[in-house]
Amino acid sequence: MVAEHGLPETLILNGEQRIRGIAEQFGMDYLGVTVSRDTTLQMTPRGDLETVWGTDRVPDEAVVFVTEMPRLYSLPVGAGRDKSARERVVIAELDRERGAAVISLPALGPSPRRRLGNFIATVVSALNDSSTEPFERTRGLLVVRDGDTEYVLATSNFGRIRLTAGMVRGNRPWRLIPTLTGMTAAAAAAASFGIFFSTIWSMANALSPWRLAAISILSMILASLWLIVNNRLWQRTADTPRQRARLYNTATVCTVAFSGVVLYAGLFIATLIAAMTVIDETFLSSQLGFQAGLNNYLQLAWLATSMGIFAGALGSSADSHDDVLRATYGYRERLRRRASESATSGEMSESR
Known part of the structure; x- marks a missing residue:
C-alpha cells in the first residue's frame, strides 16, 4: 500500500488491520504502508498518471496507490451504456502488467472509509485473477481498457456530485x-x-x-x-x-x-x-x-x-x-x- 500524505494516509493507516486481512484473504504477504510525504502522485503533460512503481519490482507483488487526485475519463461516443461522449469519474486505474492500481479517494464520496476498504478488496481481487469480473459484479461500474491501463468508471450521473463532495472532504x-x-x-x-x-x-x-x-x-x-x-x-x-x-x-x-x-x-x-x-x-x-x-x-x-x-x-x-x-x-x-x-x-x- 502506498498512500499520499493527507487524508489518504489517515484512512489507510487507520484501516491497516483490515487491509492486512484482505492480503491474507488472497494468500498474499502484507508488506505494510508507504506514505508519500514529500512527493505526490505526478502527471504527464496531458494529465495521465505517472508510474509510481519501479520496474525492478518483485513479479508477484501488487501495489495499490491511494491518491486524493480527482480523475476523469472521456468515453467515446457509443462506448458502454452511455451513448454520448461524456467525461466519467475514474475511481481506479489498473496496470495488470506491473501488478499495480491507483485508487482516487475523492471519487468514493465524502465518507470514504468503508467504501475504500471494500474497493481495495475489489482491486486486489481483480489484480489477483487478471479479469474484470470483480468490478462487473459491482453495480454502477464500467471498465474501459485504454492501452495498458484499465479505467474503472462510475456510470451514474451522481458520480460527479459524489466526486465534488469527496474533494470538499479532502480539503477538510x-x-x-x-x-x-x-x-x-x-x-x-x-x-x-x-x-x-x-x-x-x-x-x-x-x-x-x-x-x-x-x-x-x-x-x-x-x-x-x-x-x-x-x-x-x-x-x-x-x-x-x-x-x-x-x-x-x-x-x-x-x-x-x-x-x-x-x-x-x-x-x-x-x-x-x-x-x-x-x-x-x-x-x-x-x-x-x-x-x-x-x-x-x-x-x-x-x-x-x-x-x-x-x-x-x-x-x-x-x-x-x-x-x-x-x-x-x-x-x-x-x-x-x-x-x-x-x-x-x-x-x-x-x-x-
Whole structure:
C-alpha cells in the first residue's frame, strides 16, 4: 500500500488491520504502508498518471496507490451504456502488467472509509485473477481498457456530485477556519458594534425576517468572493485543463462556503450571548418603545452578525495566504506540476 500524505494516509493507516486481512484473504504477504510525504502522485503533460512503481519490482507483488487526485475519463461516443461522449469519474486505474492500481479517494464520496476498504478488496481481487469480473459484479461500474491501463468508471450521473463532495472532504474545510484569524477578529469587532449602538437595535427590529435573511446571504457571498479573489484561489483554464479546473473551482467554492457558514453560525451564537448579557431587557424595551423579548435579541444578533461578516471579508486580507491556499486542490495541483517539472529537468540534466 502506498498512500499520499493527507487524508489518504489517515484512512489507510487507520484501516491497516483490515487491509492486512484482505492480503491474507488472497494468500498474499502484507508488506505494510508507504506514505508519500514529500512527493505526490505526478502527471504527464496531458494529465495521465505517472508510474509510481519501479520496474525492478518483485513479479508477484501488487501495489495499490491511494491518491486524493480527482480523475476523469472521456468515453467515446457509443462506448458502454452511455451513448454520448461524456467525461466519467475514474475511481481506479489498473496496470495488470506491473501488478499495480491507483485508487482516487475523492471519487468514493465524502465518507470514504468503508467504501475504500471494500474497493481495495475489489482491486486486489481483480489484480489477483487478471479479469474484470470483480468490478462487473459491482453495480454502477464500467471498465474501459485504454492501452495498458484499465479505467474503472462510475456510470451514474451522481458520480460527479459524489466526486465534488469527496474533494470538499479532502480539503477538510474545518481546518481553514482556524487560519482565518484576521477575518474572525474583524467580524467579531464589527458584530460587537451592533450590540452597543441603539440605532442598530431599531434597524434590526424594523427589518423583516426575509430582508435579514437576504442580508445574511449577501454577506456570506461577498465574504466568499473576497476570500477567493484576494487569495487567488480561482483556478484558471490557462494553467489547468478545463474539466479539472472546473472541478477544482467547484470544490473551492464549496469549501469556502462551508467555512463561511460555520463562521457565521459561531459568530451568531457568540453575538446573541453577548447581546443578552450586555443589554438589559428593560433598557432594550425603553429604546424600542415596546416590551422586548427573545425575538428582538435574535434579530439584533442576526443583523450584527451580517455586519460582522461584511467587515470580516476585508479582515481576511491579513490572513496567511499560504494557509488558505493549502485548503484548495488548485494549490496541490501546482505542487504536483512543480514536482513533475523538477523530475523532468533532473532527468534531462542526468542525460547530459
